[in-house]
Amino acid sequence: MDRVLFMTVGTGTGTSEDRIRSLAHGLFQSITNKRPDKIVFFGSEMSKKTVEYIKEEAEAQGKDLPEYKFIEILDIDGVKELFDKFEEQMKIYGDQEVIIDYTSGTKTMTSIAFVMGILYRKELSVITGFRDRNGTVQSGTESNIEQNTYQIYDKLNIRRFKELFNHGRFETALQILENDVVNHERKEAYIKLTRAYLHWDLFEHEEALDYLNSDEVNSLEELEDVIKRNKSILGEIISSRNGRRKYKYRPFLPDLLANSRRRASEGRYDDAAARLYRALELIAQILIEEEYGDETDSINPDKYAMSTRAALKLDGKKHLALKNAYRLLECEGHDVGRAFGKDNEILDLLRIRNHSILAHGFESVNGEQYERFYDKVLEYARMIDERIDSKIDNATFPRL
Known part of the structure; x- marks a missing residue:
């Protein structure tokens, strides 16, 4: 050379x-x-x-x-x-x-x-x-x-890292920290912070909380408030996973909605819509669990009115998919079930999702369709939880 x-x-x-x-x-x-x-x-x-x-x-x-x-x-x-x-x-x-x-x-x-x-x-x-x-x-x-220019490179790489972190590209952000940043005073804190949200983004909640509880992450004073809120909802999710809560489904709803927003912010609308579908399904599961102590994957017909059993042909334990779960709630007189039964827009949005390449079709969900779907699912979430907006905020990742 x-x-x-x-x-x-x-x-x-x-x-x-x-x-x-x-x-x-x-x-x-x-x-x-x-x-x-x-x-x-x-x-x-x-x-x-x-x-x-x-x-x-x-x-x-x-x-x-x-x-x-x-x-x-x-x-x-x-x-x-x-x-x-x-x-x-x-x-x-x-x-x-x-x-x-x-x-x-x-x-x-x-x-x-x-x-x-x-x-x-x-x-x-x-x-x-x-x-x-x-x-x-x-x-x-x-x-x-x-x-000696390493300090300049470190500053430039930290700027790149923050941009990637803020756009949810945690793996690439982590690679820059580990491979390109030489001697930045916050390097280790940022590595653990990024690992935390990388795990959380993959729904690996316990690993995420372990990193957020580290001394290095807790030294980031400017993030103290948002991390405190994040750890609170992570604690609820982990308690639910480990069976330490009477009802296990509710803490997952704001997490799914916040995750969906992150996918949408990256332009990944098919992924984002898939999470909205799961969130809409979860809303029905929450009510059925809390009102009847039942699971939608194995509905016990003895817990419901005769008319409900007849309408849904519940002649034995049965799995209920999304639409029938809302139909059950409608038959049982719940507002959210009645609203779903009359909601032509939600049916149209579900068709769009079902035709998505990540569901059953070959179409792509666009930004406008996603926003309509999100607003509609949020409307249903508010019916069962008046504090859902603040909980979504608690599940929203920080920006650097």
């Missing part, structure tokens, strides 16, 4: 020959220090004189200047031209060991060189030393500084 030195070249402050020679001396010191196999100079027409002086400096020291080419910049303060020409050379040499020296040139030239080093993760180098009143490093005082 060749070592390729990208070097911006100016003419020094002023036009005197001594200043240009002093600049050339310093730039050759960088070349000597970096020992490149090739050099790519970036500069104006006038900067070619500086390169000639660099060659003379090499000859004076009995050395040869490595193979080089000169990329002429027509507008030394034109960001687009500078960026394009740097990028063009980066495409040629990007898989080589590229070092960028941004010591000399206009402020725009050196700024673009620095930015390209950050964007392409290349070593950045600058010559410093004693400067005269014109800002020129005096010959013989030069020293080469390699910039």
Whole structure:
């Protein structure tokens, strides 16, 4: 692999020959220090004189200047031209060991060189030393500084991590934290936070709560309120799973609705609609469990009125799917069952879901259809729980 030195070249402050020679001396010191196999100079027409002086400096020291080419910049303060020409050379040499020296040139030239080093993760180098009143490093005082840029990369990667976290892409966010962030003070806290919500997003509630209870996550003071609410609803869900609550279904409803909103925010409307279908089914299950102590997968006909048994042909234990579960509630006189029985819109929305490629068909649910479906399911959820909106908030993930 060749070592390729990208070097911006100016003419020094002023036009005197001594200043240009002093600049050339310093730039050759960088070349000597970096020992490149090739050099790519970036500069104006006038900067070619500086390169000639660099060659003379090499000859004076009995050395040869490595193979080089000169990329002429027509507008030394034109960001687009500078960026394009740097990028063009980066495409040629990007898989080589590229070092960028941004010591000399206009402020725009050196700024673009620095930015390209950050964007392409290349070593950045600058010559410093004693400067005269014109800002020129005096010959013989030069020293080469390699910039430590990991803090910049960490800040950029933390920003990427937060964007991914806020969009629910927890696995990718976790990869950035573990593989790309070097020494950020909140790295471990963010890793455990992300693992918590990754598990929760997969309905792995106990693992999620374990991470949220960690000391590292609890050190994120700005998230204290939302995490406290999240842990409260997680505790209810886990208690239900472990049979420590009289009725087990109710805590899952806000979790399903919040999960559906996350899928929709990613544009995954078929996934989001599937969760709404389950939430609508769950509403009926909640009432049947709490009112009759029964399960929809094995309805006990002895718990219901004779007319209900006749309407649903309950002549033995029977599984009830969504529509028949609401029909049972309608026959038993529940408001939510009567509302469902008269609701043509919900039947239309269920047809859309059933034709989804993730259900029984080959169509896709669109955003408008999803929003209608969500509003309708939320309407039914409010019928059985007047606090459902605040509970959905408690099941909503934080934003960083």
